[in-house]
Amino acid sequence: MSTHVELRPGAYADSVTLLQVSRTVQGLPGVAAAQVAMATPLNVDVLTEMGFAVPAEATPNDMVVALRLDDAGALAGALAGVEQALRDANRRESGPTATAPPRTTGSGLRRSAGSPGHDAIAVVSVPGANAFVEAMDAVDAGRDVMVFSDNVPLEQEIALKRAAAERGVLVMGPDCGTAVVGGLGLGFANAVSPGPVGIVAASGTGCQQLLALLDHAGVGVTSALGVGGRDLSAEVRGLATREALRRLDEDPAVELIVLVSKPPADDVAAEIEEYAGTLSTPVEHALLGAGRPDLTAAAESVLRRLGRDVPAWPVTGSASPGSGVIRGLFVGGTLESEAQLIAAAHVSGAEAGHTFVDFGDDAYTTGRAHPMIDPTLRLEHIARAAADPATGVLLLDVVLGHGAEPDPASRLAPAISGIDKPVVITVVGTDADPQGRDRQVRALADAGAEVHLSNAGATRRALELVGGTR
DSSP states (O other): OEEEEEEEETOOOOHHHHHHHHHHHHTSTTEEEEEEEEOOHHHHHHHHHTTOOOOTTOOTTEEEEEEEESSGGGHHHHHHHHHHHHHHHHHHHTOOOSSOOOSSHHHHHHHHTTSTTTTOOEEEOSOHHHHHHHHHHHHHTTOOEEEOOOOOOHHHHHHHHHHHHHHTOOEEOSSOOEEEETTEEEETOOOOOOOSEEEEEEOHHHHHHHHHHHHHTTOOEEEEEEOOTTTTSTTTTTHHHHHHHHHHHHOTTOSEEEEEESSOOHHHHHHHHHHHTTSSSOEEEEEOSTTSOOHHHHHHHHHHHTTOOOOOOOEESOOOOOOSEEEEEESOHHHHHHHHHHHHTSHHHHHTTOEEEETTSHHHHTTSOOTTTOOHHHHHHHHHHHHOTTEEEEEEEEEOSTTSOSOTHHHHHHHHTTOSSOEEEEEEOOTTSTTOHHHHHHHHHHTTOEEESOHHHHHHHHHHHTTOOO
């Protein structure tokens, strides 16, 4: 076994491209592991944890090629594979076109003016430091905009949403990972049928949990308007939420609106609830927080208000009791918040030292693809948590949908197989998703996990397994 690490100063490719390059190279003969990434501090930490010695002079402007080889003789072929994968990625991004693509949002909007679809939503997915200018171009042009980018400064979000409110347009985001508009899923949206429910979501994976639960109960969703996880904060004050609620209230296809959010500022939540009371369409509030219902309870309330039966939420596999604390390692920020709130509601849970981490937080995604796309960082932490004698149960989530990892179980199942501690997993998705929910559930259960559709149910089961329930 040998390793090879090299820096390529000034070379650049985005994190998703480098993820694909890494996967391609890792599949080459003689390559045991491959990571091609920009040398951001987080990526350097990950490479170091993987046993690679990254040169001290590395900067975020450098590309790192790190290879672990079964045979040193495979190095030449592996490096040739890196070059070919990078060329292939560049060819896909800059394939022949009759007209050069616009270089800015403003120029793209000017080009599309007067053409079919000229009122379409602008989607901004650039590094957070550059997102404000692009999104503001769309707002100035009177377009709704979905800002997929994360790491956007708070003051820029406020300025963007104030400008949007003056122009009567909707800003979804920043860090809007999921939306359904006119039946079209954007970002990580799950594949669902249209139906009587409209969702306003200051939470990406919270929205996806509702989409999945309602789909399992046979209820469709016409629109899901993401507004970004900070929209109900004391600073942003629900600027986009009000506009999204107004739009769904005007949609005759929407019989019931669901407002879902990570824990909001209390006074902002009160203001939004008062505003919702002025609408003609009823609003179900699924605002997470101490003493508030969890997302599964909110979904059940939606079903009852629609006159639908509440199903038993499926569980596949069975975990044995453990001894120790819960290690919650999540890719979904709202799912992590929900699990933490449920654990804190139990006296023994609050005192037990359970830990919950959101690997989709901005701190973990600078210079890296989101963990719903690239699971490398979480897999490293799963291995460490499994080896920790204090760990009593591993609590994980898998979030499916368009844009997410094409087959998450293909890497997660081998990582949990053989772990001598109970593993409880929530799979958030529908069987119409490209990954196939039922196929993912079977693979994870076959690897020894207990798999839930409800994150709240999975969390309570984890507490039960370590004796943390009342």
